[in-house]
Amino acid sequence: MALSTSANRGSMAPQTVPEVDPSQDIPAAELHSHPLQEEMPFAMIMGRQITELPKDLYIPPEALEVFLEAFEGPLDLLLYMIRRQNLDILEINVAEITRQYMAYIDMMQAMQLELAAEYLLMAAMLAEIKSRMLLPRQAVEEEEEDPRAELIRRLQEYERFKQAAEDIDELPRLGRDVFMATAKEPDRQSERPQPDVAMKEILLSLADVLRRAEMFESHKVQLEKLSTRERMSQVMETLRDKQFVPFVSLFRLSEGRSGVVVTFLAIMELIKESLVEIVQSESYGPIHVKAR
Amino acid sequence: MDNDHLKKIVEGALLASGRSLDIGHLQGLFDIDQVPAKDQLLAVLEDIENECGNRGYELTKTASGYRFQVRQELAPWINRLWEEKPKKYSRALLETLALIAYRQPLTRGDIEEIRGVSVSSEIVKTLLEREWVRVVGHRDVPGRPALYATTREFLDYFNLKSLEDLPALSEIRDIDSIDPELSLQVAETTENAEEQLSDSLEESAVEQEMPESDEESRVQQN
């Protein structure tokens, strides 16, 4: 179960070994996150076991990357030192730390420079605190804030949200602790209804188009008699997927003279628009029509 | 493990999984030394089935196992969960349809030439799917573009016996009932705006109707 990985998560004490997201790619390091087994190696670095986190801020350079991965930044690391190792920020040997942190810079070139910068910033901050503490206090001392105050305020504020993050992680979570209950839905019967259209909408649209088109090329929009256009569609439909269709078969005698005229005009128009071709193999022979 | 607890686990698993589970799946939920016998599971499943008697769902056995299913008789209500309101066709689609109706057969290029803007594939697809328009052939020019015409379904929908029943062009002019000269002026001033409008409409064939700029009132002001 997911909850079992954090036996002391609820308690206020920080864990001996902060949990590390197992999905993070930590090269050459095997991390484990069980807080109670301190004999187990915290990390393997170049074949050497690192059995515990550092007792103070001196971090062996070869282990730095692993430690940086394990903590959520300098505030997290400092908090750990203060809470777990009873580090007194007044007692820090700033000169030593500074020297060491400067030495890291070279290594950092190939590593996470941005992350390291945050740790260096912290070292600088600690150094500043220490130096200001060492200076003889001036008369204006009262107005001057204790140099540690800002750091402490930040540590305290950070600690609250570190705790809040753990609290949120504990909340029953969908897909881990509780699960959406679903059942197969009944067969879907309805489809989305199609939009309704009124003839008037079409006419209005056409009016718009024509008005726009007339502006440029009024000759283009001379509407032919509708019956001719419709017959053109019908003739095209008849010719579809066929080879040659006898010309005469396109006419319906039952339609009378006007019907024949309309069909003839439609075929002429289709020829003019290069939609059909017309073939007569010999003089006075049968005429055939074919869609192009 | 007692049957009550077993029942809860089976119920929970069926509801959480979202698919059918067979006896093997259900047995797989347990530690190796706690796997319930098949008979015990079957008995529990029968219990569960009986308890659904008066509820909105039932336990069904499918080819791949057991699952909870919402009762079919509730479909009229449940289906409302997915019901979508019919949307409106865009101006661009209506114009395209109007041109196909009055100028058929014609190609997409013809429509674009008259409308002055490109016709999106989405619009053509919508009209074809609605079966108001179909391809009746191809014009014999490079690319052999499809020729579109209206269908019988189109006539039926609008209650027309044939295309000749479509309102004549003169009636369309009546709809405007505007002095042609004035309408020309208006068209010029609104040209750009309209083009932008149709461009944006083009993007999807189906969308809310745009509030059309009230040309009539503007014309009267002129």
Next chain:
Amino acid sequence: MDNDHLKKIVEGALLASGRSLDIGHLQGLFDIDQVPAKDQLLAVLEDIENECGNRGYELTKTASGYRFQVRQELAPWINRLWEEKPKKYSRALLETLALIAYRQPLTRGDIEEIRGVSVSSEIVKTLLEREWVRVVGHRDVPGRPALYATTREFLDYFNLKSLEDLPALSEIRDIDSIDPELSLQVAETTENAEEQLSDSLEESAVEQEMPESDEESRVQQN
């Protein structure tokens, strides 16, 4: 419509929808002349809740409505349904999320200030993609950084009805090695910072109340 039938429909809808449904959704399942009153629906929902008493699932209310969910105590078995273990989120992501949840709306810079490290774009992207967090505006300073706030999906996912259900933010703890005089100073500066933060909260329209750290207890300590 009698309550039994209503109950079946509500039950069926909740199980079929796969998401939370509120009263409005439920009312939308009915024909206009059959819409059940809110009170009737609430009564039916209470009935349903009571009937779940001994079952593998329960009716819960989250930010966006009601849903059936499989009980937490069954998780050890249910989780065997999936090949993969439930996703674990990194501390960096959880801390970022916690800051947004408790301090919203705030910028990435605000988060970095408190955490003391930069917030990776990957984390912000993940939170946005999961729809736990969204941009609710921009702070009116150079660069106009985005202001982040949590969403209803965040509350749903963590089983919360509102932000007030979040665990209370813990008190500020003493740093032991610091003398009392100093910690007083610290508390003062912290309070100023908090005031600024709550100012910025009021500026933007985020409706939910924050579970505020209990300032009273801190005052008493001092």
